[in-house]
Amino acid sequence: MSRESVAPFPPLAAGPFAPDWASLGRYQVPAWYEDAKFGIFIHSGVYSVPAYLSEWYPRMMYRQGSAEFEHHRTTYGPQDRFGYKDFIPAFTAPRFDPAAWVSLFREAGARFVVPVAEHHDGFAMYDCPFTRWNSVGMGPRRDIIAELSEHVRGAGLHFGVSSHRAEHTWFFDGGLEFPSDVQDPAYADLYGPVLRGVTDHHERVGNPPSEAFLQDWLARCCHLVERYRPDLVFFDWWIVHRAFEPYLRHFAAHYYNLGAQGAQGVVINSKYEAMPEGTSVFDVERAQLQGLRGQVWQSDTAVAKNSWGYTEAQDYKEARELVHDLVDVVSKNGVLLLNIGPRGDGSIPEGDAALLRALGSWLGVHGEAIYGSRPWRVYGEGPASAPADLRGPVRLDGLPPTPEGAVNDHLRPPFGPEDIRYTTRDGILYAILLGWPPDGKVCLRSLGTRLTLRERTVATVRLLGHGPVPWQRDADGLHATLPSERPGNHAWVLAIT
Numbered sequence: 001m002s003r004e005s006v007a008p009f010p011p012l013a014a015g016p017f018a019p020d021w022a023s024l025g026r027y028q029v030p031a032w033y034e035d036a037k038f039g040i041f042i043h044s045g046v047y048s049v050p051a052y053l054s055e056w057y058p059r060m061m062y063r064q065g066s067a068e069f070e071h072h073r074t075t076y077g078p079q080d081r082f083g084y085k086d087f088i089p090a091f092t093a094p095r096f097d098p099a100a101w102v103s104l105f106r107e108a109g110a111r112f113v114v115p116v117a118e119h120h121d122g123f124a125m126y127d128c129p130f131t132r133w134n135s136v137g138m139g140p141r142r143d144i145i146a147e148l149s150e151h152v153r154g155a156g157l158h159f160g161v162s163s164h165r166a167e168h169t170w171f172f173d174g175g176l177e178f179p180s181d182v183q184d185p186a187y188a189d190l191y192g193p194v195l196r197g198v199t200d201h202h203e204r205v206g207n208p209p210s211e212a213f214l215q216d217w218l219a220r221c222c223h224l225v226e227r228y229r230p231d232l233v234f235f236d237w238w239i240v241h242r243a244f245e246p247y248l249r250h251f252a253a254h255y256y257n258l259g260a261q262g263a264q265g266v267v268i269n270s271k272y273e274a275m276p277e278g279t280s281v282f283d284v285e286r287a288q289l290q291g292l293r294g295q296v297w298q299s300d301t302a303v304a305k306n307s308w309g310y311t312e313a314q315d316y317k318e319a320r321e322l323v324h325d326l327v328d329v330v331s332k333n334g335v336l337l338l339n340i341g342p343r344g345d346g347s348i349p350e351g352d353a354a355l356l357r358a359l360g361s362w363l364g365v366h367g368e369a370i371y372g373s374r375p376w377r378v379y380g381e382g383p384a385s386a387p388a389d390l391r392g393p394v395r396l397d398g399l400p401p402t403p404e405g406a407v408n409d410h411l412r413p414p415f416g417p418e419d420i421r422y423t424t425r426d427g428i429l430y431a432i433l434l435g436w437p438p439d440g441k442v443c444l445r446s447l448g449t450r451l452t453l454r455e456r457t458v459a460t461v462r463l464l465g466h467g468p469v470p471w472q473r474d475a476d477g478l479h480a481t482l483p484s485e486r487p488g489n490h491a492w493v494l495a496i497t
Contacts, residue, residue, distance in 0.1 A: 008215050009250050010222050015257025019249040024279040027256055030265025032158060033232070033281070034296050035372040036111035037330050038363070040356075041162070041234075041300055041339035042148075043116050043308040046123050046139065049087040049344040050076075055309030058084045058121040062174035062182060083181030084121065084172075085190055088133075093140040096346025098151040104348060105157065108356035109363035111371070112158035114234055114337060117145050117224055120167040122190055126228070130220055133190045140346070149228055160232030160267070161224055165217050167238045169209040170198040201238060202272065208243035218247040225255050232267040234283070234300070234337070240274040252279065269298055269337075271406070283337075285406045288325065292332050292379040299329045301409055302339035303355045310341035316351050319358035323490040324415050326359070327432050330370055331379040331421035362490055365465045369430035369493045373423035378446050382419035382434075420444060431494040440482040442494070447478035464493040 017023050047055045052071055054060075060068035062079060076082040105113055118124045124134035126145035135144050145161060152159040172191045175182025182191045197207040209217075225233065233255060239248055252268060252275070259266030268280040283298040303322065304314040322338065329336045338359075340352040363370060417435035420442075424430065431444050447458070461471040461480055465487030471480040480494060 007219070008211075009247075010219065010254070012250070012254050013257035013261070015253075015260040017253040017256045017260070019246075019253040021249065021276050021279060024249065024252050024256070025276065027252075027279055028265070029267065029281060029296050030259075032264050033112075033267050033335065034374075036158065037335055037370050037373070038110050038326060038359075039112035039114055039158075039160070039232075039335065039337045040105045040108065040110045041114050041116075041302070041308075041337045042342065043119065043302075043310075043339055044093075044144070044342045044346075045116065045119050045125065045309060046084070046087050046091045046121060046344075047119070048310040048341065049090045051310055051312045051344065053311060053313075054307035055119065055341070059171050059174065062172060062177075062180055064174065064178060079175065079178075079180035079182075080184075083175075083184075083187070085181065085187055088123070088139050091139040091344050093142070093144075093342075093344065093346030096140065096142070096144065096147075096342075098147045101148070101342075101348065102151040102155045102157070104353055104356055105152075106155055108360040109367060110157065110338075110356075112160060112232060113148065113152045114160035114162050114232060115145060115148050117161040117163055118168075118220070119164045120171040120236075122165075122168045122171070124220075126224070128220065129223065130216060131189060145228055149230075158231040158264075159228075160234060161228060161230045162234035162236070163221055163224065164236040165220055166209075166241075166244060167201070167236055169193065169213050169238075170195045170201070173198070202240065204240055204242045204273070206241075208241060214243060214247050217244070218251055221251045222254055225258055229258070230266070231259075231264065232269065234269040235271070235274070237271040237274070237285070239270065240272045244274075248275065269300075281335075286409045287406050288328050288409065288412070289332050289334065292375055293334070296333055296335065298335045298337055299325070299409075300337040300339065301325060302341070303352050304341065305410060308339050308341060310343045310349060314341075314349070314351055316355065319355055319362075320490045321414075322355060322359055323362050324434055325409065326370065327421050327434065327491055328380075328415075330373060331375060331423055331432070333375045333379075358490075362488065365488055366432075366491070366493045368425070368428075369423050369432055369464070369495070373425040373430065376422040376424045376429060378422060380419065380421040381444075381446055382416075417442075420446075422446065427497070429496040431496060433492045433494070436486055436492065437482070440484065442480050442482060443477040444480070444494070444496075445477040447473065447496070448476050449473060450475040458496055460497045462495050463487065464495055469494070 047057050050057050060066045061072040127136040127143045128134045149159045172182045173194050269283040270280040286301045306315040326336045342348050415434035417437040419434040421432045462468045469480050
């Protein structure tokens, strides 16, 4: 499995954390992360060479009956003659320009950047000593993670890495069911070990990975944080399997101890119930939460609806959707991690770049309502945009406009003029309008004199990008009159002092 020997549990870095949940429960989310609010996720890998349907092509090309299986046989030939490994020579990324990437991320208004260091396919995008299947030894023949780290930090942004190694253990199991190169012993160190019998990829119990795999997983994770010193580590979901639990505790203690040696602190993102509440930052994939959460959390989503990696037929979201996702997440004490998918040649597609620039343009005017903000006592108002099965009495504390649960942001109905989200910073309350009222009149019901106990008086109301606007306040709310011309697009912010 490995080019280097693997110890069951590598030595812990010196520091305040022990590998038990009680000790890890003393972890505190660093201020830089709570203030950042917006980061860039990057799925770049060998799967961007076939660029068909999604970044799960390497799995699905071995799943009989799938569209990817048939596409592969028609386009490249049988899987025992042309397997996933055979895409690697074409993954040369000659147009990978980390300086240009980071310049775009800064233009987008991102405050941290998280490339995938290893996806489910087992190809490491860095100089990994535990496998020959890495971007330094083949493909680009460059340490993508090291180069990005240098440029991201040089631009004053925070740098993270993402590990999807846990999912690798069952990723190629379809290749065991018919003649394919997955069964060739010469490539067992790429495709294997292949775990059979995993029927529910979100299960905590059931068929576990081997001890050798778990030890290798921990060694790779520890090497990543020791070598590249990321400010954040993102894990995908399968670490929820209870077999990872002692290894996950060990890694968290080691990483948090390394982080304690610095000045700013570090972050682990985990999904589902993989880690007890308070020991990491909870992440939900392609979704928002229904309401305000007391502890800071994260939503990871992508500019494309169909894939995290590049495909030749991306189904892009609209800029308006992304702005609204950001606003809704931040109003509920969350952070948005937005993914792009570079091409196999290392360039960022024009569609991805255009959406990032649109976000940056919006943040350039309205960023004071986002960066460094904290949630108000209610996250928002305006249940009119909720789907019919979620309708109910109007509640200022938040009738959810989004069904709860992962991978459902495509079900979120569009926000409209009645949907308002709140944030606060430095004594200013920001009311973010997710639609422009047709008559130019807005009523902030959460600021009605009969409802508001803390905010007794209002001094000024200004529209960001415009200036002061006429307003009055009564028992029903704060009423503001907007100008005839809209300052910008997608969402508008009233700053209330």
